Amino acid sequence: MDRLSRIAWLYIGAVIAAAVIVIAAGPFTMLHWKQVLALGLLLVACESAATLVNARGLAWSANTMASLAAVVLCGPVGAAVVSCGTLLGIRRGPSPLQRLFNTSMYVLSAYLAGRTFLAFGGHPGTPGPSAFPGLIGPFAAAAVVGVSVNFMLLNAVFWVTRDPGGGAGRVGLDFKLWVTDLGYGAFGVLIAALWSVLGPFTPVLVLVPVFVARWAVAQFAAQQRAYEATVSALCQAVETKDYYTRGHSERVSRGAVMIATEIGMRPERVGTIRYAGMLHDVGKLGVPTSVLQKRSSLTDDEYAAVQLHPMRGLDIVREIGFLDEALAGIMHHHERIDGRGYPMGLAGDEIPEFARVLAVADAFDAMTSDRSYRGARPVPEAVAELRKWAGKQFDPAFVDAFVAAIERDGWTAPEAAPAEEPLRTIESL
């Protein structure tokens, strides 16, 4: 956000001005200031625990929880005042201008949520036992309006500050996040409901499970990253055996993901095929180095040793529970559609889907990178080769998907290898 266009300035200015007007207009007669203060503190706590969603600076916090509780307890103006707590959130990241905009955005959405609550017949104030279940309808309407206004304002600011040359680019404001926001907003009614019993201690109790959940999610993300890094490091270690396949697993994995995304696979399956791509060649370790690096053609025995590698790979990864579907992919990635592949000689639809995807990505990367027996081929030539063998060696549907994906997103082939770099062995360390 360093250099803003005039439209961006206009938009941000308008949002801030609207928020100031809402707050200044009041009225403040109905507000219990202690309540506003307690909810404001809750909001500061939520804002301080914001998590970054993506690289464009979209962060997510559970603010709606506090502002919607304020809608029920203090009405629209109170909710707007409480939302000013956003300004005081203890977190690094947002610039003063971003903070100001965020605060104004929350003020506006909280105020409009409060107005909706009134319009649907809600009565602001501490609800007693008789308020339920009548309170639920107006609260739900307020929550939907509040979260939606927030999303529209945020989407608009991402739109007016987008990079002119950077294409559309998704900002990550999707339906899932909207529902998550709404879910956390529902905690607001719980806080409001308990206020008559527990007073300002309510937010503390409600926050504990929420924060533990967020801690667990953060731990999950950290473990996930660690996991990916570890798998990839171990795969690279396996590749050191054969200089020419360096980075091969990583690229096959990328290619397989491109195909899987192109044909609209479910995200969990795409995740699995990513690992399948990384691990598809671990069995190569069972093949003697001398065979892998041979520059002449292979003898029958040597060829048999190479043909065994998918099964060896399966031996290694069999124990990894979540990979079920990937196992079949790893085992069969050298089958051919016409039934002349190995190890089982399956044909057509008998070959598992993952294996057919991996076969295309694997062959393509093999063609576009250097091998001990020949140099790399350019991408268009490799594409032509894929098309030529579609229906014989490869599944034509996946070839089409891959070619479409490459034409749209491009393909980074490995850099050409220097003529005689020695294998990285213990001697060269």
Next chain:
Amino acid sequence: MTGRWNEPRGLLRPGPDSGYWLLVAFAGLLLIWSVAQTAVSGVHDVHAALAFGALIAFGELLRLNLPGDRQAAPVATAGALAYALLLRIGDDPVRPGPAQVIAVTALAMIVGALPHLAVGRPARLPAMSARLLAVACVAAAFRPLANAGLIGGRWWSELPVMLGLIIVAWFLESVVTALIRTDALRARFAVVLGDELRVQFPIAASTGASALLIAFAAEVMGLAAVAVFAAPLLVTQVALRRYAGIRATYLQTVRALARVTEIGGYVETGHSARVSRLSVAIGRELGMAEAALLELEYAALMHDIGQLSLRDPVPGGATVLVAREEQRRIAEYGAEVIQQARVLDSVADIVRRQSDPCRPANRAQPPPLSSRIIRAANAYDDLVGSSPDPARAAEAVARLRLDTASEYDPRVVDALSRLVIPA
């Protein structure tokens, strides 16, 4: 741990022992006493008993496996604690006796556990007993006071008592679990208790907070609060389950990928698995905490990954037989591989120093304990392999003992010998 693995000889996995049965028997007696007592005095407020019972059974159904072969049932525990701490539903005071709270909890837990048994999962009696004990303790302390009207009428007088009891419940459950685990794992009680308290803390915090929310919300919302205020905890539970899942997958994957050295013919089949089990057992014997043990396990599993850089495998994979310089290069290369993951730096360090003697000649920093453990376990396995012969084990330990002046840490070799040579 899968049964396919060759377990190091002499490392018994102790079956249920006296502590286990004592705990389960005590819980059983508690169940019989509380049910009998409740039957005699009659059930107070059947609706509340049923509602909380349903929540507890549901929570038990959703029980959660945590890293380190642990178990928790946050929703069930929150429901049971809330029932134990319940003061009013709407404006009417509720006064179930402690026996009724214990009986409802125990019966509901059994009902919730039945589906697990039906699909062939283990019953996990000690974990259930520990949970029941914690709830029983809270009920026994709080109910008589509350039923006599001695707990004040406002939240600021009720809350401190309740908070205190919830902390007691967390501590008690951890102590009981730690006692059982100390027995089962041959570990030190203080270390295990520390691990237990640490792991259970976030769960106990969210469980306790939810229990208080449910108990207080019942005053405003009636029994509907039971369902509504269990919702935040469900969110927590989903997140914890995912976390536990990825932790398990991680370990599984490292275990599997550590076998690449076996497939490549660099080491004997089962070597990494045996060395890692033996190392972890030694580490436990020497009082290492869980986090350190996990790093030790990763390091032990991957200790031979550096051999991948060898063009030709060392005969039989026995690193103890190759020259010191060569060993160090293998270790260095292995550490480099692990370091590329960028998240396992301490593991890389352990692997890097695994071939250093325990007393370096030139007054250099001695290698970390984990490296010394792996060094001894690796040497032992190279000498014994998967052989079940006790004479060979004794011989191998004797050979390691000869080198304790400089090469192997005497404490580690002592621990190893206690583990592999039956007394």
